[in-house]
Amino acid sequence: MKCMYCHAAMMRHPAPFQITRQHYHVTLERVPAWVCSQCGEVYFETPEVEAIQNLIELLEVQSRRLRKAA
Numbered sequence: 580m581k582c583m584y585c586h587a588a589m590m591r592h593p594a595p596f597q598i599t600r601q602h603y604h605v606t607l608e609r610v611p612a613w614v615c616s617q618c619g620e621v622y623f624e625t626p627e628v629e630a631i632q633n634l635i636e637l638l639e640v641q642s643r644r645l646r647k648a649a
């Protein structure tokens with residue numbers, strides 16, 4: 580696998596994932612990923628992306644419930 584920006588080799592390596600929304604912030608410390616050996620670009624594969632999307636959907640639904648209750 581090669582980096583789409585600098586075309587250097589990508590290595591399997593855990594990487595942090597962060598998102599910031601208006602009502603919550605999520606930091607995952609070590610998500611399995613591909614990291615570029617040259618520029619540090621990070622790619623997540625489909626299973627990891629899907630897991631993160633599911634997590635955010637759940638957070639979105641539950642945080643909406645919390646805001647409604649307030």
Ligand SMILES: [Zn+2]
Nearest residue numbers: 582585615618
């Ligand atoms: Zn690169």
